[in-house]
Amino acid sequence: MNLPRRAVRRLVVTGAGIAGYGAAVAAANRIALPRLTPGAVVDEPVTVVVPARDEAERIGAVVSDLAAQRGLARLRVLVLDDDSSDGTAEVARRAAGADERITVIRRTDPPPPGWTGKAAACAAAIDRAGAAAATGTVVFVDADVRLAPDALAAAVTLLRRADAGLVSPFPCQETGSVLERLVQPLLFWSWFALLPVAVAHRARRPSMAVACGQFLVFDAAAYTAIGGHAAVAASPTEDLDLARALRRAGFHTLAAAAGPLASCRMYDGPRPLVAGYTRWLWSAFGSPAGAAAVVALYLLAYLVPPSAAVLARGPVRRWGLAGTGAAVASRLLARATERGRPAWSDLPAAGTHPASVLAFASLTAESIRARRAGRTAWKDRRLP
Structure with a gap:
């Protein structure tokens, strides 16, 4: 009887220790992570690409946001309608109106x-831009992103101040359904409570790169040097692989918090969320084996201690409570940084962290199964 009890205690203590590490990293990153700050003025050329496929309900808002950007002397926007069937291009043209800086392209x-x-849509848009995209800054923005008027100028200013090849400003993730509220905060938290950015930004190791494809800001010369999206043509996580390619080529990359200057509702409901995460989670940590290892680590750190806090007694319960408290702290610190404002209102959501981790584990397992069965797809297209 003693051996199992000792093993359980070690398991709980280990899990609580990992959760404590996550809280410590989150506290350090709360200080170290760069933020977008408004009020900048940019003189260099800025080329923005918005790839869009069946985004008629969203494209008008982001085009209007781009037209309203300030602090940019030379802005050009290319919206590429990737063979949409819902009139995306027409909606984008109406939103652009007579703004000569905005071009809408339809590709069939x-x-x-x-x-x-x-990747093909982004590369085609850059080809269309030609020499105009070879200098200054190249920005990729997803159709579901919303931008405050100072967002682009602030991002380009951070890129130049850091002398980087890429800045990836993370938009604040907005949610609607219960499943979105469980899963979406993990997109930011998953690396914010794991990777000390003060180390990751200096090290330039590809394995420590962080990026979010919703909003990517490149030095144009660096983007060209690695071959652009052709270098990651088959990748389901092209954002991470572009950052890794830049680091392998000797360029500096960094992540930043974009809230409240940028936000995104990535998936509109549970069904699109499941389909979206199934498409790419298998590769998020380098490989299916890497993804499985991270899930196992999360379950140990964020499911075992809360279970012990409820079911155990004595020292084991106290360790479980400590690990649970550390998990809640890391979630609150991550959400506050992501939003750019205090997040005490998220305390109830942070208390559901074990359920969030279970949902993440289930989505990862489904993604790995789908990859092995050759059925990963997105918007009616089978992935390479």
């Missing part, structure tokens, strides 16, 4: 063999 060719649709 399927992605070349070995390319994802998004």
Whole structure:
């Protein structure tokens, strides 16, 4: 009887220790992570690409946001409608109105063999931009992102101040359904409570790169040097792989908090969320094996201690309570940083962290199964 009890105690203590590490990293990152700050003025050329496929309900808002950007002397926006069937291009043109800085392109060719649709669309838009995208800054913004008027100028200013090849400002993740509220905060938290950015930003190791494809800001010369999206043509996580390619080429990359200057409702309801995460979670940590290892670590740190806090007694329960408190602290610190304001109102959501981790584990397992079965797809297109 004693051996199992000792093993359980070690398991709980280990899990609580990992959760404590996550809280400590989150506290350090709360201080160290760069933020976008408004009020900047940018003189260099800025080319913005918005790839869009069946985004008629959202494209008008982001086009209007881009037209309202300030502090940019030379802005050009290319919206690429990737063979949409819902009138995305027409909505984008109406939103652009007479703004000569905004061009809407409709592309009907399927992605070349070995390319994802998004990578092909981004590459096609850059080809269309030609020499205009070879200097200054190149920005990629998803159709579901909302931008405050100072967002682009602030991001470009941070890129230049850091002398970086890429800045990835993380938009604040907005949620609607119960499943979104469980899962979406993990997009930011998952690296914020794991990776000390003060180390990751200096080290330049590809394995420590962080990026969010919703909003990517490149030095144009660095983007060209690695071959642009052709370098990650088949990747379901092209954002991370672009950052890794830049680091392998010797460029500096960094993540930043974009809230409250940028926000995104990534998936509109539980069904799109499940389909979206199934498409790419298998590769989020380098490989299916890497994803499985991270899930196991999360379950140990964020499911075992709360279970012990409820079911155990004595010292084991106290360790479980300590681990649970550390998990809640890391979630609150991450959400406050992501939003750019205090997040005490998120305390009830932070208390559901074990359920969030279970949902994440289930989505990761489904993504790995889908990859092995060759059925990963997005918007009616099978992924390479």
